[in-house]
Amino acid sequence: MFGRVRKRRTALAAVGAVVSIAGTALMAAAGGSWASDASSAAAFACRVDYTTNDWGSGFGAKLTVANLGSSPVNGWTLTYSYAGNQTLQHGWSGNWSQSGKTVTVTNLSWNGTIAANGSVSTGANFSYSGTNAKPTDFAVNGAACTGVDPTTTTTTTTTTTTPPVDGPAPELRVSGNTLVTADGTPYRLLGVDRSSGEFACVQGKGMWDSGPVDQASVDAMKTWNIHAVRVPLNEECWLDVYGSPGGATYQQHVKDYVDLLVRNGMNVILDLHWTWGAYTNSPDWHCKDEHAVCQKPMPDAKYSPQFWAGVANTFKGNDAVVFDLFNEPYPEMAADWDKTAGWQCWRDGGTCTGIPYEVAGMQDLVDAVRSTGATNVLMLGGLEWANDMREWLKYKPVDPRNNIAASWHAYSFNACATETCWDTQIAPLAAQVPVVLGEFGQDNCGFDYMQRVANWADAHHIGYLPWTWNPWGCSTGAVLIKDWTGTPEPGIGEGYKAHLLTQDPYSTR
Template sequence: TTTTSPSPDPGGPAPRLRVSGNKIVTSDGKPYRLLGVDRSSGEYACVQGKGQWDGGPVDQASVDAMKSWNIHAVRLPLNEECWLGVNGSPSGATYQQGVKAYVDLLVANGITPILDLHWTSGAYSNGPDWHCKDATATCQKPMPDAQYAPQFWTGVANTFKGNDSVVFDLFNEPYPEIGSDWNKTLGWQCLRDGGTCTGIPYEVAGMQDLVDAVRATGAANVLMVGGLEWANDMREWLAYKPNDPLNNIAASWHAYSFNACATASCWDTQIAPLAQQVPVVIGEFGQDNCGYDYMDTLMDWAAAHDLSHLAWTWNPWGCSTGGVLIKDWNGTPEPGVGVGYKAHLLTQNPYTIR
């Protein structure tokens, strides 16, 4: 069983983090879990004419609302073309400054920012019906592109190197195997190595390319790397883990109620063995009916296995089909999903001992 540290949260800025064995630890070696939420908008608003954060506040009051839930980590999806100034508004330096200002505010409040490459370039016409066919970064693509993604991570890493309180999630939800009729071996190879991938018409940046781009800047930040099937299939993650000279990589697992691996028996079989080897961060999770029963089961399991977790999403969009935690930016929880997750977070301390 897992017990949380009896000591209160020390306050102050977010801790500097690194990977040690199968734990994320602070600079003084204390195990630390990333416990919090995703805050969507940085990936889509700039290419949809909605500004940088879709009208949502990024001020102290909005951070205080997060702190009222005992949130200690916030994952921020980003758009590579807006960061690089290729597309969108704001873009380039203005977009970069917006990200940096929000990151600095979160760190000062003891909250770990996780910067996630979410929307990327690359024309992909073989996708499911819901998938956009646009070559620009206006929807989720199966893999990051070689044209811009390494440049994006070079820029992000140069901006935040030396600030080890910031975590980098290299790519949101890979699903390269969809281009090869679900050939998982080809999928895992594409995920790690990139290049020309079956069924994907653009040149792909693999996870090794992105690790190399970050480390070439001198940035030592903790990196997160996902698996296949929208980061839900982690079975071959260890075999295809990219090489990091700093050995500072955590596994990013997404765990929704509608994913293939959505039962405790699957988690015991597929996720628990991985969590014995490397830190596992549930980068996104939720359920599709705005309830909390599935999430409650997952949270009990995550706590027992010392997993970090970030629920989708801290946006007041109205919970009609799931994945919406709040009714307003003051942090009023949605019934079910929000009430349940807030109650869970209030029982947690990121400094865990086993």
């Protein structure tokens, strides 16, 4: 975020209570057409979990197809039917169609394989009036999902991991395309951003913008089922270059807050948000000050590696803490929107087109962290303020720990703000590396766009943290709470709290 102000676009929303309906389908589906790429796929022992978020005149449905067998399944077609007038609007992570009351979903090219004891998720939005009873006739590849392999008499079951009620946040690492705990349990970072560590120290506001960072404030977060908090930081304050408090005092404030959150079961993402560097070639609307008083297009070689070496030395050995190396890169704007130049600058740094200061690339920052011996998970955002992730894999820095996740931001005013874009640009990335939605929000105080993002992220096992847990008054969006006790803002806050209360960070795909 650019401090407390961002450009916004207007949308309308109506958010109802979240209803979670998960279970095993017991009856065979009637009818339905089969897609060519799944027509020959075999029936298998499966379970379908069905969850909805209903706002009265419509709802979002999330469906997870679990393979309970010991062999992978290649190609799937899901069918089920509604009893009322539910009408398909649009779907994601599958080819969705409806004929009468029967809904059919077939796999896309990238999610056609369901690993043994694995699952895939898909979702769609529907309109309706009257009643909205849950379907009961789920079938996959022509056979009812009863948990029994149709070709045998053997029943296969799965084990569900129960999250701890109390205790510290789990230590995390990357395993394939998933964040996992120390024992290998899949885990999602689900929570909020808590702003002010990036700006209060350089705006004469002290440390946390007069907001509490005590046990009571953490207890308020617990009432929302928050399991992760992203904390933006300022490199000049950390290094005692500019602003107050700075140096050891600033660092101790950060350490105390991180320790408090981790003790209370919340993972912390430390984010380098504001950095040094005069971006004098910037547009008129952009801050040109060399000090870390605004968002710059890229981190600087003068202080940013030094900042990360200091942070890594402070928190190494605590792998419940994740390092988000730079908030929202946009070097391509300085290069007249040359994406190739932008990605090269993003990874390699140095002298970058249109940026007058020497840039620290993502490889420089990875090296700075790893040189300390720190093993923490690293998050790296893409171009266009972390919204464009298309070349992220191609330019991914080398990490000797292979412990890097992608940091994606998705606001309603971004270029990639539709399910079609997420399916084509984000889903293939999420199939290769863990993706964390480090910021998301919309340009008003509703929850309609954010609900779509959260539903899509749930279907792809992506964690998310919206902006922001600060009581600034919601007039243009991106403010979740009315006060530090956690009273939700109408619409945006109420909708997100209701959604978050249905989520389990330990839930498997």
